[in-house]
Amino acid sequence: MNSLLDFYRFVKDKDINIIYSGPIWSNGVEGIGDTLKRRLEFDDLPLPTSQAVFSVFVEQMNNMLMYSAEKFVAPAVMDEKQAATATGIFLLSCRGKQYFVQSGNVLRNDQVNIMKDKIDYLNTLDKQELRKFYKQKLREENDNPESRGGGIGLVEIAKRASSKIDYSFERYDDAHSFFTMSVTIE
Secondary structure, eight states: OHHHHHHHHHHHHHHEEEEEEEEOOOHHHHHHHHHHHHHHHHHOOOOHHHHHHHHOOOOOOHHHHOOOOOEEEETTTHEEEEHEEEEEEEEEEEETTTOOOOOOEEEEEEHHHHHHHHHHHTTTOOHHHHHHHHHHHSSSOOTTTOOOOOOOOOHHHHOOOOOEEEEEEEOOOSSEEEEEEEEEEE
16 A cells, blocks of 8 residues: 555445554553444444453453563553553454454464464354353363463453454464454344
8 A cells, every 4th residue: 555545445445443553551452442432332332242342352452462472561661560562453344233353463383273272162162152161261270371361361252253253373474473363243
């Protein structure tokens, strides 16, 4: 694309409502979340749909914060929790009554199969099995030493999705892949 006008036309043509690319930090997610809430209010969605879209957004942001291979510390911020950031992209698009919540970030290659296996397993479960698995995960300890979460974020996403979680891993460099996750909500 040669200009912002070309980009604007591309975004408009693809029904993209919100797009964010850049650093992501815990407190900064709130600002993106507020924008998302306002967009969902503008669209006058039924409450369950609005809650599902927002919940998937929160879990995707948490996933990026925890597992992104591109992390850095903002030197101007004194609080270490606020300073540690990840880099990623978030996109919300809508066609009719379908919302597409997408995220992408760089992931270490040794995490690819772990993430792929988790999503593939979740994609085999129906809604009732997902609820049962969610309750089971809440009761057990997280067995991934690299995880700082409870291991339920992807389960929450799968519970809220209207269809299977769509994902891809593309080679970024010798040690990393770019992970894209797309969730459809109706």
